[in-house]
Amino acid sequence: ALPLLNSPSVEGDAIKVYVRVRPPSEGTALTDGDQGLCLSVLSSNTIRLHSKPEPKIFTFDYVANMETTQESVFSSVAKNIVESCMNGYNGTIFAYGQTGSGKTFTMMGPSDSDNFTHSLRGVIPRSFEYLFFLIEREKEKAGSGKSFLCKCSFIEIYNEQIFDLLDSASAGLFLREHIKKGVFVDGAVEQVLSSAAEAYQVLTMGWRNRRVASTSMNRESSRSHAVFTITVESMEKNNEIVNIRSSLLNLVDLAGSERQKDTHTEGLRLKEAGNINRSLSCLGQVITALVDVGNGKQRHICYRDSKLTFLLRDSLGGNAKTCIIANVHPGSRCFGETLSTLNFAQRAKLIKNKAVVNEDTQGNVS
Amino acid sequence: AAGGWAAVCEKFRTARTLSTVESRKDPETEPYRSKYSARALLQEVKQLLSAAEEGGEARLLAVRRAVLEYELGVNHTDTEELSAGEEHLQRCTQLLEPHRLSPDCVSLYIQAQNNLGILWSLRDEIKTAQTYLESAEALYNQYMKEDGNPPLDPSEHFMAEEEKITDQERSKRFEKAYTHTLYYLAQVYQHLEMIEKAAQYCHTTLKRQLEYCGYNPVEWALNAATLSQYYLSKQCFMEARHCLAASSVIFSQAGQVPSAEDNETEQDQQDLRQRKAEIARCWIKYCLNLLQSARKLLEDNIGELDPDRQLELKAQRKKEEDEKEKGRKKAVLFGTSDICDSVLAMEEKVSSVYPLDFQEAREIFLVGQNYVLEAKEFFQVDGYVTDHIEIVQDHSALFKVLAFFEEDYERRCKMHKRRLDMLESIYVDLNPQYYLLISRQLQFELADTYYEMMDLKIAIGNRLEELDSHTIKKINSLAQLAIKYYELFLDSLRNPDRVFPEQLEEDVLRPAMVAKFHIARLYGKLITSDSKKQLENMQTSLEYYTFLVDYCEKYPDAVRAVETELELSREMVGLLPTRMERLRAKLCPFI
Numbered sequence: 001a002l003p004l005l006n007s008p009s010v011e012g013d014a015i016k017v018y019v020r021v022r023p024p025s026e027g028t029a030l031t032d033g034d035q036g037l038c039l040s041v042l043s044s045n046t047i048r049l050h051s052k053p054e055p056k057i058f059t060f061d062y063v064a065n066m067e068t069t070q071e072s073v074f075s076s077v078a079k080n081i082v083e084s085c086m087n088g089y090n091g092t093i094f095a096y097g098q099t100g101s102g103k104t105f106t107m108m109g110p111s112d113s114d115n116f117t118h119s120l121r122g123v124i125p126r127s128f129e130y131l132f133f134l135i136e137r138e139k140e141k142a143g144s145g146k147s148f149l150c151k152c153s154f155i156e157i158y159n160e161q162i163f164d165l166l167d168s169a170s171a172g173l174f175l176r177e178h179i180k181k182g183v184f185v186d187g188a189v190e191q192v193l194s195s196a197a198e199a200y201q202v203l204t205m206g207w208r209n210r211r212v213a214s215t216s217m218n219r220e221s222s223r224s225h226a227v228f229t230i231t232v233e234s235m236e237k238n239n240e241i242v243n244i245r246s247s248l249l250n251l252v253d254l255a256g257s258e259r260q261k262d263t264h265t266e267g268l269r270l271k272e273a274g275n276i277n278r279s280l281s282c283l284g285q286v287i288t289a290l291v292d293v294g295n296g297k298q299r300h301i302c303y304r305d306s307k308l309t310f311l312l313r314d315s316l317g318g319n320a321k322t323c324i325i326a327n328v329h330p331g332s333r334c335f336g337e338t339l340s341t342l343n344f345a346q347r348a349k350l351i352k353n354k355a356v357v358n359e360d361t362q363g364n365v366s
Numbered sequence: 367a368a369g370g371w372a373a374v375c376e377k378f379r380t381a382r383t384l385s386t387v388e389s390r391k392d393p394e395t396e397p398y399r400s401k402y403s404a405r406a407l408l409q410e411v412k413q414l415l416s417a418a419e420e421g422g423e424a425r426l427l428a429v430r431r432a433v434l435e436y437e438l439g440v441n442h443t444d445t446e447e448l449s450a451g452e453e454h455l456q457r458c459t460q461l462l463e464p465h466r467l468s469p470d471c472v473s474l475y476i477q478a479q480n481n482l483g484i485l486w487s488l489r490d491e492i493k494t495a496q497t498y499l500e501s502a503e504a505l506y507n508q509y510m511k512e513d514g515n516p517p518l519d520p521s522e523h524f525m526a527e528e529e530k531i532t533d534q535e536r537s538k539r540f541e542k543a544y545t546h547t548l549y550y551l552a553q554v555y556q557h558l559e560m561i562e563k564a565a566q567y568c569h570t571t572l573k574r575q576l577e578y579c580g581y582n583p584v585e586w587a588l589n590a591a592t593l594s595q596y597y598l599s600k601q602c603f604m605e606a607r608h609c610l611a612a613s614s615v616i617f618s619q620a621g622q623v624p625s626a627e628d629n630e631t632e633q634d635q636q637d638l639r640q641r642k643a644e645i646a647r648c649w650i651k652y653c654l655n656l657l658q659s660a661r662k663l664l665e666d667n668i669g670e671l672d673p674d675r676q677l678e679l680k681a682q683r684k685k686e687e688d689e690k691e692k693g694r695k696k697a698v699l700f701g702t703s704d705i706c707d708s709v710l711a712m713e714e715k716v717s718s719v720y721p722l723d724f725q726e727a728r729e730i731f732l733v734g735q736n737y738v739l740e741a742k743e744f745f746q747v748d749g750y751v752t753d754h755i756e757i758v759q760d761h762s763a764l765f766k767v768l769a770f771f772e773e774d775y776e777r778r779c780k781m782h783k784r785r786l787d788m789l790e791s792i793y794v795d796l797n798p799q800y801y802l803l804i805s806r807q808l809q810f811e812l813a814d815t816y817y818e819m820m821d822l823k824i825a826i827g828n829r830l831e832e833l834d835s836h837t838i839k840k841i842n843s844l845a846q847l848a849i850k851y852y853e854l855f856l857d858s859l860r861n862p863d864r865v866f867p868e869q870l871e872e873d874v875l876r877p878a879m880v881a882k883f884h885i886a887r888l889y890g891k892l893i894t895s896d897s898k899k900q901l902e903n904m905q906t907s908l909e910y911y912t913f914l915v916d917y918c919e920k921y922p923d924a925v926r927a928v929e930t931e932l933e934l935s936r937e938m939v940g941l942l943p944t945r946m947e948r949l950r951a952k953l954c955p956f957i
Contacts, residue, residue, distance in 0.1 A: 090799070177751035179792075182800030247799075276487040276495065276553050280546070280575070281585060286553055287568050287592045290561055291599065298658070298763075299595040300651045302588045302644040319802035 015316075016061045016323035017345045018077050019047060021330050022102035023066040038335040039328070041065040049339060050332075058342050060349070061323075066330070070119070073106060074126040077323055082130050084321045085232060085249045086138070092250040092315035093123060096344065097327030098337040099256035106325055107253050108207070123325075124228060124251050128199040131230065131249070142236065149233040150193040154206035155185055157307050158224035164188050165206035165226065175310055182248075183311055193230070203228065225308050226253045250315060324348050371526075374414050378524035381407035385441060398445045405441045408434055411524075429471060432461040433523045436478050443485050455482050469517040472509045473540045476502045476547060477520065483550050487557075496554045502547045516540060538578060545574045565596050569609075569698060576616070576701050584641050587617035590700070591648040598655045603718040605698050606652055611712035612700040613645050643744035646737040650760045653716070653734030657727055657767040660720035664770075671770060680722050727771040734764045747792070755796075755804050758788050762811065775826050782819045786812065798858060806858050810877055813851035817884055820844035820891065838893050845888045852881040852888075869921060876927040879914060883931040886910035886938070897953050901946060908942045911935040 021041060039049045047063050049056045062076050081091035095103040109121040135148045154165040155173070164170040166189040176186045193199050210226060233246040277285065288303050315322045326345035328338045381404040389400035412434050415427065439454030458478045459466075466475040479502035486495035509517070516537035522530050531539075552567035572590055575581040594609035620638065663679060666672035701709055721727040738761045745753040762785040769781040789812050798805040820841055827837045859874060860866050870878050889907035894900050914935040918925050925932060 088799075176749045178749075179747060179751050179795045179801075180797045182751075182797065275490075276484050276550050278484060278546075278550075280549055280571070280580070281582070283549060283552075283568065283571060284585070284589045284592060286549075286556055286564070287589055287596065289556055290565050290568065291592060291595045297599040298651050298654050298760075299598055300644070300647040301595060302592050302641075302648065314800055319799060 015348055016077075017326060017349050018062045018064065018073075018323060019058075019060050019326045019328060019342070019345060020064040020068065020073060020102065020106060021047070021066050021328055022105070024329070024331050036332055037330045038332040038338055039330050047342070049335075049342060051335075051339065056339075056342075058346060060326075060345060070106075070109070070122055070126070073325075074123055074130075077325060078123050078127050079130065081321050081323060082127050082134065082249065085131070085247050086134050088245045088247050090248045090250075090314055090320035092252065092312060092320055092322045093127075094252045094254060094322070094324045095123075095327060096254050096324055096348075097256075097341050098329070098334065101327035101329045101334075101337075101341070103253055103256075103325075103327050106327055107251065108203075124203060125196070125200060127249070127251065128196040128203075128230075131232070132196045132199075135232075138234075145238070146234060146236045149231075149235070151190045151231045151233075152193055152199065152202055152229060153185065153188045153190050154202065154226070154228045155188055156210055156224045156226050157311075160307055162307060165209045166191060166202065168209045175307060183313060185311070190231075199230075225255050227251070227308075227311065248314075248320075250312060252312070370414070374411055375524045375526060377407050377411050377414075381405075381411070381437065382521065385437075385444075401441055401445050405438065405445075408437050408441065412438075425465070428461045429465065429474075430523050432458045432471070432474060432478075433520050435461065436474060436481075436520065439478070440481055443481060443488070448485055448488060452482070452485055455485065466505060467509055467512065469513060469515055470523075471517075472505065472513075473517045473543055474520040476505055477543050479505070480543065480547055480550060483547075483554070487550075487554070492554055492557045496551075496558070499547055499551045499554060503544075503551065506544045506547065541574065541578045542580060545571060545578065545580070548574065562600075565593070568593060573698075573700055576612075576705065581616075583616050583620040584638065587613040587620070587645060588641060590616065591645045594648055595651060598651060601655075601659055603652070603656055603659075603720075604694060606655075607713055607716065607718040608695075608698055608700065608709070610645070610649055610652055611709045612705075613648070615701075615705060615708045615712055617642065617645060639744050643741045646741040647757065647760075649737040650734050650741065650757070650764075653730050653737070654760055654763055654767070656718070657721065657730055657734075657764070660722065660727065661767055661770045663720060664722065669770075671773075676722055679720070683719065683722070721771070724768075724771040724773065727768055731764055731768045735761065738764070751796075751801065752804065755792055755801075755808075758792055759807070759811070762789055762815075766815075775822050779819055779822050779826075782815050782822070785815050786819075789815070802858065806855055806874075806877075809851050809855040809858065810881070813848050813855065813881070813884070816844050816848035816851065817888070820848060820888075824891070833893070842892055842894075845892055849885055849888050852885050855881050870917075870924075875924055879917070879924070879928045879931060882910050882913050883928070883935060886914075886935070890938075897949060901949055901953070904942055904946050904949070908939065908946070911938045911942070915939050 021039065024036070037050070039047055041063050042048050042057070043063070045060055045063050047058050047060070049058065064073055064076070078093055081093060085091045093107075095107045097103050105120075105122060107122045107124050109118055109125065131150075135150070139146060139148065156163045156165050162173040162175065162185055164173055164185075164187070170187070170189075173188055174186045175183060177183050191202050193202070206228070207226075210224060228251040230249045230251075231246060232249065233244065236243040236245075284303055288301050291299055291301055309316060314320050324345060326341050326348075328334070328341050330338075384400040384404040384407070389398070389404075392399045392401075412431070415430055415434065435454045435458035439451045439458060442448070442451035442454060455478050459475065459482075462471045462475045462478070465471040479498045483495040483499040483502070486492070486498065516533040517540050519531060519536055519539045522536075548567050549571045552564050552571060555561075555564035555567060568589075572586065572593065575586060590609045590613035594606040594613065597603070597606035597609060620641075664671050664675055666675070699706065716730060716733045717726065721730055738757055741757050742754065744750075745757055747754040765781045765785050769778045772778045772781065789808055793805070793808045793812065796805050796808070823837060823841045823844060827833045827841065830837070856866070856878060859870070859878060886907045886909075889903045889910070892903050894903070912935075914928065914932055918928070918932050
């Protein structure tokens, strides 16, 4: 068996939630002390939002203030997940937040550089480096008896359609399930990776293919979710016995959260106090909501989850280590969005591996 | 002046086109471009109207101004300027207030109220939205009662006489506006957690879509099938069946649209097949719930069919059901004449009253089983693992509940065998890394089924003079298999170092405890003539019972989840050591 590197103490399956506060953009330097800010970081896991009349205090697994470095974010968020991945767990890291809150900076690094040696590089490139570092170390230890195969795919979900970022010519792709392999994107290009440098290349190429559009807030932002997946397969030969292990690492950059009707809030099944939907063709959503409160009775709901939740079903209350990085902008103008991001993150903590086992002992206790 | 009026109408028409058609093509960088142009045009029209005010008839002008205020109100709401929108809409309703029951105003008034409802819901003030929408509903009812003639469509106020629309079209648009009122109310009630009322309004919305032909058959069928699942959760089988029958009937129209045939892509066909399978799955749940509810009514305290209760219910059924259902039926009936006939014919294929004996249960079972086959045709394991397994689980559940109605134990065993075959063949291939939850469900269900079969075999054996070696072997092997699957389930709770959790997560607490308890009982049931072996089994049994007792002592919160099991375990922990002592004494009588 693989050694547990940093033996994660027995922790629940609850999703871990990290909040990162970005510094305000340059040029809007604050001259009047704290007045321009809508929040303050109280400790490494609490944050205070200056709401009126009463300030609100939120507690998370980790709160990173404006000074927190990329390296430190990686260590506290992703390191553990990459290690679990080597131990055969699936892992997923999400970045969530409004446009301009620093999702891409956190996950990728500065947008103008596709040079991942940059000291400001983000979680994704650092995860590559660490993963391949661990693989090399394993190989050295185990000698020729052990080999690794890493493959990656990079897809984008836009408007409930799936596109392959590694093959810009491809048309819409479909999700399928395999009894051994789980959920996968049928026909997505899988590229074999042998080093972190190769992984950077694939990432850079795919990133350029993303559908980027301007939102009504008039900033450059993506309305699509991007999912970078690495499959790590290890093969160990012990005499005649071959032991194969495989796990997935999903790195997800979600679309900006400022538009509530975008799918992720809905997609994670965390309902917002909804507004009236005007289109009669959405009647089904209303009815589905009525059935949702059904009291444990057998029922079937005809409307499938969103593509994103289906693809990451395992990560959201499944058999995986998952964490969400909620990015917030501290400016007082962002108060509304920041509050909604923190509320979302608060609820995300409640998502757990729900193993409902059909149990019917009627008549058996006697 | 006539030319002037024509120009005004033209401007108005252009504004409407910009707002409803052009705006959909606006680039993302300027999402409201067409709406803003439409707004400018509407303002111009408003200016022109004011200029004409001198000579015009006061009422006519007021109504025309109300139309403009309405359009401006909607325009501002659409462009996220709620306060301005509210002002315009309020002005519209004020202008119309005295005339709101007259045929040229009622439709506009209702639509203004609808939009005020939307506006307040955008402000998260659902209660206020509710008052506007309910008043729109009341106005519709009052108008239909007092007048009922097809009222003027709001757009007609800016049309030349010869362009005006037919009564039929007027009525259609008016009814559509009211359908929207009901649909918005359904949402408002849902947000206010008035679930029953929300469901009723969804039902009415569906009903009206059918009556006024404003529906897409596939969408409608899926909505009706989904609604049936709401009724199932409320145990309203008659309503659930009606929704499902209507769903199937309307869905069959979807394939019959001739124009779609040629340019239908592979993907569309695929989608259609999937929808059909989804509706089949709703039917499966219907059959399953009906059978399971009937079982609940009929079973005695050890889960067997209670013959007294059966007779009682049979007598009661004749008296009550007919009367009660007739009244309810009128309220929910979908469709007009021919659709209605097809729906009723569809309904006749399966009962909506509780089955009270094996024959009745079997008929429902067979319908359910047919839908299982239909659903599996699309949801094949290759490509749809989760869905496929869920359907197989339903199939197994159908057999399980049918077995309850079966009196013959041998035949009952065969039904459980069928369940084992279907579940085991899936279980062997399933990768628990990706399907942990399903995998656990299957382990538990397989264990329970073996357990149940063992109990049946013991019951069969008890009728014999003496247990023959074949039966003993069978009982032991069923017990071993049950133990195997319970252990697999318990193993799935271990961490990567294979350590069993110190404290169980809340969601697996009960199943894990039940698994331990059942294993304890199973070791107690194993039959052996070897006393030493018997002693060993008793020892193992005792260990498992002790686990329950110790765990609950350490974590008193767990007691709630396993009260009965705990009580019995305590009893056994008390009894077993004495029995084991006696057995030991028998083994070595001289010590």
